[in-house]
Amino acid sequence: MEETRKRRRKQKKKRLVLKTALFTALVGLLAVGTGAWYIVNQLNDTAASAYQGLNRGDKSELRVQPVDVGKDNFSMLILGSDFRDGDSGGERTDTMIVGTFNKGDRSIKLTSIPRDTYTEIIGYTEGPFYDKINHAHAFGGIDMAIDTVENLLDIPIDHYGLARFDGLVDIIDALDGIEVDVTYEFNFNEKSRDVDFDFTKGPTHMDGEMALAYARERKSAEGGGDKGRGIRQQQVIESIIDRTASLSSITRFNDFFDAIGNNLQMDLTFGNIVSLHGYASSIDSIETLQLQTDGHMRQDIYGNNIWYEDAVEEELLELQHTLREHLELPVENDSTLETSTSDSLD
Known part of the structure; x- marks a missing residue:
């Protein structure tokens, strides 16, 4: 205890x-x-x-x-x-x-x-x-x-x-996407947003919608539920911070x-x-x-x-x-x- x-x-x-x-x-x-x-x-x-x-x-x-x-x-x-x-x-x-x-x-x-x-x-x-x-x-x-x-x-x-x-989608798109190291393979499908992504293991360039799907995934057997989703959210945040760490990486300021x-x-x-x-x-x-x-x-x-x-x-x-x-x-x-x-x- x-x-x-x-x-x-x-x-x-x-x-x-x-x-x-x-x-x-x-x-x-x-x-x-x-x-x-x-x-x-x-x-x-x-x-x-x-x-x-x-x-x-x-x-x-x-x-x-x-x-x-x-x-x-x-x-x-x-x-x-x-x-x-x-x-x-x-x-x-x-x-x-x-x-x-x-x-x-x-x-x-x-x-x-x-x-x-x-x-x-x-x-x-x-x-x-x-x-x-x-x-x-x-x-x-x-x-x-x-x-x-x-x-x-x-x-x-x-x-x-x-x-x-x-708003995360628009931010990532304004950064021309981010790089995220996908930890396992899975499919994410959400009819309400009309999105369907197949994620493969390894470094992946993601636009806003794909990054949002990666961060929200929690249903697959390897997803780890809410705790696993928290880890993926951290990955996305770290990637955003990496992209904004240098002003030269932001080309679409407006x-x-x-x-x-x-x-x-x-x-x-x-x-x-x-x-x-x-x-x-x-x-x-x-x-x-x-x-x-x-x-x-x-x-x-x-x-x-x-x-x-x-x-x-x-x-x-x-x-x-x-x-x-x-x-x-x-x-x-x-x-x-x-x-x-x-x-x-x-």
């Missing part, structure tokens, strides 16, 4: 996951060359088109004053959506990552929250209401998603970024920035983004954490048996402590930390 906890707590250096590729591309470009007037001008336009403020205003209710991302420690909720035009129901955010940024050592921690985490959805009803955390955005938009994550992790969420999955601006929504201004340049050297040493959960079936409000993930209380308390320390917020005694687990409901 102790060894398992040690493995869980071990922080590994990883790239951002697939659905945050748009945000990564923005920060990555700042790292490789904001000195060019053309790039600065394009970033300004992109940030303006992507900007959308929050109903709550410019600060979390857990803050006394709004934070300055250039001078203060801050947090950001990064959301990834697989929602497409024509889909029914609300927009669920199947990727939820909280980034915490420490100004002192310019360090970044990224905390992944499993999409099926069973927690209180803040603001949905007058009384307590529990559901999967990825439903919060569908029920009440960005503000409800932020309030719910704040309640779960016991930290303020200062900013957000929402990236739409389909298409590239259009792809970002059309598929990214955030409450960061251009000035905020420029202030993030100080963290550029930390992109290769990001510490990744994950909320640890235990899964089981539970009946929803309609009586259906649904798979949920419950936060492991001890691990949640430790994670809350870690994130508050990273943001240099007061850390309460562990015994008094409030949690949003559903253990008391069972």
